[in-house]
Amino acid sequence: MKINPNFLLILWMLIFISGKVYPQPISSIKGELENLKGVKSVEILNCDTFFPEKYLVQVEQPINHKNKNSPTFTQRVWVGFKGKTKPTVFITEGYIGAYAGNPRYVNELCTYLDANMVLVEHRFFAGSTPGPLDWKYHTIEQSANDHHHVNQLMKQVLTGKYISTGISKGGQATMYYKYYFPDDVDVSVPYVGPLNFSIADKRINPFINNINGEVCREKIRNFQILCLERQDKLMPAFNALTEAEGYHYEKAKGNKAAFEYIVLEYPFAFWQWGFIPCKD
Numbered sequence: 001m002k003i004n005p006n007f008l009l010i011l012w013m014l015i016f017i018s019g020k021v022y023p024q025p026i027s028s029i030k031g032e033l034e035n036l037k038g039v040k041s042v043e044i045l046n047c048d049t050f051f052p053e054k055y056l057v058q059v060e061q062p063i064n065h066k067n068k069n070s071p072t073f074t075q076r077v078w079v080g081f082k083g084k085t086k087p088t089v090f091i092t093e094g095y096i097g098a099y100a101g102n103p104r105y106v107n108e109l110c111t112y113l114d115a116n117m118v119l120v121e122h123r124f125f126a127g128s129t130p131g132p133l134d135w136k137y138h139t140i141e142q143s144a145n146d147h148h149h150v151n152q153l154m155k156q157v158l159t160g161k162y163i164s165t166g167i168s169k170g171g172q173a174t175m176y177y178k179y180y181f182p183d184d185v186d187v188s189v190p191y192v193g194p195l196n197f198s199i200a201d202k203r204i205n206p207f208i209n210n211i212n213g214e215v216c217r218e219k220i221r222n223f224q225i226l227c228l229e230r231q232d233k234l235m236p237a238f239n240a241l242t243e244a245e246g247y248h249y250e251k252a253k254g255n256k257a258a259f260e261y262i263v264l265e266y267p268f269a270f271w272q273w274g275f276i277p278c279k280d
Helices: 005-019 030-034 108-113 140-154 169-180 204-210 214-229 231-245 255-264 266-273
Strands: 039-045 053-062 072-081 088-092 116-120 162-167 187-191
Touching (some): 030 053, 072 140, 088 108, 088 169, 108 162, 116 140, 162 169, 204 266, 214 266, 255 266
Parallel strands (some): 162 187
């Protein structure tokens, strides 16, 4: 019996299609975000492969959470969406949060947990700055209340477990947020979050001056001296980098003073973020 090749092709396609599992499309949450009370706008952002959807959400916040009649300001919140019931990594950024708008940006914990992302820019920074400025409301308690408000909004859309996290000053914000609102999140993961005992904590310099071995500290000091001795030769490269990156050292009063300040602060940066072995 001769079998028609077209029949075999059709049969193979039917078997393949019947056995193939198609992923469930993720429904857009843009409309749900827009309907949240106090959300002023929702902007669709470009995103990479990890987040199918990413948004910039403008949230209205009171300048003073202790006064129900307080003037308000708009706080920027970036949302990366994976699924409504998936975990949500809640990032308490300590400074400017604009980097979260990069299509390729994904928080480390999101990749481990296959989680949504909510990143809150800190009050009094960049696009989350009240006007006029009143610095008495730039406190850890007011900031924690910002995070609480955003958390309660987002839980109406993203209903899974919540993990708060932040780095450095953002790590501090993670700890303070957990202190003021212990039930908002299930887990807190602060990265390098210092606990300051005062505005100018006196423990920092003695710690740096005694960390690791004397040989390593001497190498760092010699490197600093070498940079200052060869400053004239290094400045062209420093100036070129400054121009290429669009940096402006207004507080340092120019590139030369900024270079010297960076060299002076090198030990702190080395022990905080250094990736070069001391022997090198």
